[in-house]
Amino acid sequence: MEDLDEILAIENSTFSRPWSKDVFVRELQIPISRSLVARIQKDRRKEIAGYVTYWIIAGELEVHKICVREDLRKSGIASRLMTEMMRCSHREGAALCRLEVGRSNEGAKRLYEKYGFEVTDIRPHYYAESGEDAMILCADMKKCLQFIGKE
Numbered sequence: 001m002e003d004l005d006e007i008l009a010i011e012n013s014t015f016s017r018p019w020s021k022d023v024f025v026r027e028l029q030i031p032i033s034r035s036l037v038a039r040i041q042k043d044r045r046k047e048i049a050g051y052v053t054y055w056i057i058a059g060e061l062e063v064h065k066i067c068v069r070e071d072l073r074k075s076g077i078a079s080r081l082m083t084e085m086m087r088c089s090h091r092e093g094a095a096l097c098r099l100e101v102g103r104s105n106e107g108a109k110r111l112y113e114k115y116g117f118e119v120t121d122i123r124p125h126y127y128a129e130s131g132e133d134a135m136i137l138c139a140d141m142k143k144c145l146q147f148i149g150k151e
């Protein structure tokens with residue numbers, strides 16, 4: 001809860017339809033919902049660099065959102081969040097990981113590809129605001145963890 005103001009600033013500057021504070025608060029109250037935050041040390045203060053929210057449901061990890069502060073992208077922060085999320089979810093018994101990504105989101109697609117995700121479905125014109133297709137990606141947790149083991 002104490003991270004929410006900083007997270008909302010990143011959220012609002014990133015997404016055209018950002019989650020509101022209420023949505024984050026509700027998310028934090030859902031028993032199957034998990035959130036991780038990445039921090040960087042800046043002078044004497046720790047600043048939020050990125051965050052991921054996901055659900056553990058029926059033996060599956062379902063990623064809802066991953067985001068890194070714009071000026072800190074391409075320095076491995078999302079990869080660190082993904083790795084930690086995979087490790088925590090595996091400990092909770094998740095065997096499969098599922099997520100969705102916009103077809104043109106090259107950064108996110110590259111990130112997921114690294115962890116062994118494969119396209120299992122396309123939802124045409126899924127995003128109302130852009131009309132863009134959504135790609136549904138899945139990964140076997142064992143495969144992800146093998147990749148993480150090599151990292």
Ligand SMILES: CC(C)(COP(=O)(O)OP(=O)(O)OC[C@H]1O[C@@H](n2cnc3c(N)ncnc32)[C@H](O)[C@@H]1OP(=O)(O)O)[C@@H](O)C(=O)NCCC(=O)NCCS
Nearest residue numbers: 065066067068073074075076077078079106107108110111
């Ligand atoms: C997608 C996102 C989370 C990636 O975060 P990041 O911290 O920059 O990712 P990493 O630095 O861990 O990079 C992971 C891999 O993707 C690659 N990558 C990252 N951004 C990229 C881009 N824009 N284009 C191509 N490749 C990219 C990196 O080079 C790296 O690959 P490598 O290890 O082979 O070099 C970040 O760009 C972001 O917050 N985007 C806006 C929110 C979003 O679209 N979230 C996903 C849908 S909810």
